[in-house]
Amino acid sequence: MVPRWLPYFLRLTPALPSRGAGLAIRVAVVSGLLSLALSGCVLDDEAAVRRQLAQWVALGDTMYFKSQKECTAGLFHTKAGAVKSGIGKVRSIKNALRVIDKGRAVAFRVEGMTPGEVHKQLDLANRTVGIGMLTSGLGGRNCLTSALQDEFALALRGKDVIVLYDPNNHAFALFERASKRVFYARGDVG
Secondary structure, rough: OOOOOOHHHHHHHHHHHOOOHHHHHHHHHHHHHHHHHHHHOOOOOOHHHHHHHHHEEEEEEEEEEEEEEOOEEEEEEEEEEEEEEOOOOEEOHHHHHHHHHOOOOOOEEOOOOOHHHHHHHHHOOOHHHHHHHHHHHHHHHOOOOOHHHHHHHHHHHOOOEEEEEEEEOEEEEEEEEOOEEEEEEOOOOO
């Protein structure tokens, strides 16, 4: 797919001088346009994902990160096994929906429920939120390696795993408290 601005750029570049200050201008223009064109090739930037997760958990090193146009996925170490105060903590689906309705990110710590069971109950209570969470989690999972997809699937069945979800940008995370790591997944849900 050829960007719509490319023909205009091609007409502009011969008009720029090829020596001295004109060359510097040409390089700056080409670099800027190339950067602009390439920025559309990934869904998320690792630094932005880390900033978001750092509001929710004590974030450590990046173990894995991949973002492309339709998905983003990452796996990060954490420095603690607790959720920070930068996210609404809930112990019931009803309370989670109240927090989500306000547009705030939520950490599901529903006793005795796996992340998969939390999603199922959320989906029954509010289909729109449930589908948004499912689409993002599964879409983001596509950016994981096959080995990490297996670990992600295990985390969905883990009893001591906290689901973190941001309805604003459809970010979905699984915080494995015992192993002090967090999966991040986000699909392009439109």
